[in-house]
Amino acid sequence: MAIELRHRARTVLAASALAALLAAVICPFLGGSGMDYAKLLRHEPPDWPIFVNLRLPRTLLALLTGAALSASGAMFQALLRDALATPSSLGVTAAAALGAVAAISLAPVETTWFPLVWLCALAGAAAVIVLVALLARSRKRFSAYTLLLTGIAVNGICSAIVLLLHSLAGITKSFQITHWLMGGIGAVEYSVLLLLAAVVVPVCFWVLRLTRVLNVVSYGDTWAAGRGVNCRQITWRGFVAGTVLVGTTTAVTGPIAFVGLIVPHLLRRVVGPDYRLLLPASVFGGGAFLAVCDTLARSVLAPIEIPVGVITALLGGPFFVWLLWSR
Amino acid sequence: MSLLALESAIYAYPGAPPVLNGVSAAAGAGELIAIIGPNGAGKSTLLDLVAGLKTPASGRCLVDGRDSAATPRGAWCRLVAHVPQQAPANVPFTVEEVVLTGRIPYGRGLYENDDDYRAMEEAMERMRLAPFRDRSFQTLSGGEQQRVLLAAALAQQSPVLLLDEPSAHLDPQNEARLWALLHDLRALGRLILVVTHHLLLAAHHSDRIWLLHHGTLAADGTPGEALQPERLQAVFGVPFHRHTGEHGRMVLSYGN
16 A cells, blocks of 8 residues: 555656656747747757747746646645635735736836846735734634635735726836736746746745645644644645745746646546645646646737736636536 | 643633633543533543643643643654544545544654554454445545544554544444444553543443533542432432443433
8 A cells, every 4th residue: 555655656746747848848849930940950040049048938937837836726725625725815926916016116117127026026925924924923813714814805905006006007007017917927037947946946845745744634623633733833834835936936927827726626636635646746737737828828829929827717717617517 | 650640730712711620630551431521511621631632721731741731742642642523524535544644643754654554454454444445534424434533543553542422423333332442442551531421331331430510520430439310410400310220230310
């Protein structure tokens, strides 16, 4: 039995990692404009720079973001004991959006300086952690339920302020705000990717080490506590880890909906409810899914680019409904 | 030194009078103790204190000489296994996986080791759960779930076992099996505390009775000593009659 679970875990890990690897290798070659492979091989413009500076970093960003979103989605579903929990349930996406929108609309210059937007979005995400930490300290009753309620409040407040800033913004900034709020995978510098990977990869590893305990959390506080698991502590740590994952990636990409909900649910039907299988599968599967969605986003109506969030919802939504109905 | 010692344990929920108001008691290995008392007398709270789920507001709870308030939760759960009154709901796991949660206090790695599987198999066999092995926990009946949870607690291999109304969902046959099992475990040297409303079963099967009333121990003794009709009437508020039945067994009846 012991062998069997390990064996399954290894198979799941290998299969999902292979999917992510295939996406990483294949997706950069696909796109709206055809690619001249001879030029690409000779490292000649325009195909080589397009490949190296645009498509490859985009694919890598999609892989990292998809991994972070679906890992945190799966984890929040465990911590909140709520199948409908998403990475944005706990307010981090809205807070990051508020930070970004504030940076865009309040900056004195007309053209957006992206590092500032990223930093402000990160600050928004960090503010949520601080807020929840203060709440947890002042009140003894810190539970998944209070987290969820706090998240709803944060979501409401942040959306309201975003709307306010948006309504006050001029036409240029208003466009930029709308564009950021749509969310999308863009080409970023490799240094940004490296920074992002330096956060996402270790945090994902840390979350994976938590999976045996996450299984017990779904039994509820009493049973978990009777098996030596402190739900309060796990919930707090998981919340911070998930917020870091979602905050850092959302800061760069803007909000991308549905990935963190759909991917864990699809995979749950394939690998079962054990988080020791589900979480690694979600990490790689989420990355592959978003990389594919981004490829579609830039190919389907090329040269017009569709926001990737539209693709994730249009592709994932119906598929999800079909899965639910075919149960 | 006794295996379990409660020293003037007091517990109160915020803004309410104490549920436990200074309980002192001791119990040793190989004892089967039934905890009885009216609703709200503090039976489950007492069990929660011993389980380490609640920390006494004052006083101490010691198991094997270790203080519950100062012992890490994992280490405490290797000493004490608790089966709650209410089975967890919406658990998507199989019976086998639920039983394996009893091994979490021993878990270092991400996966269970051979010891864990051995303990699980042994517990499954004891609770006759082999036919349910791969069934989903949430599709089982209340009584079957109770047996699975008890198996998980057995897999925990702790010297102290706490059961909160374990027979609430059991039919007579399974109830008889449960008490037979508890006798076996007692013979293996476990200390077992059972919260129950079945005074007669408590009288027949336990070595000792802890009678709780308004958060204090109204009686601590053998069933014969503890279950005096006058005392029961004072605690439960209805008249009790006690006779001797077949094989010299105690028979209690209550009401006017």
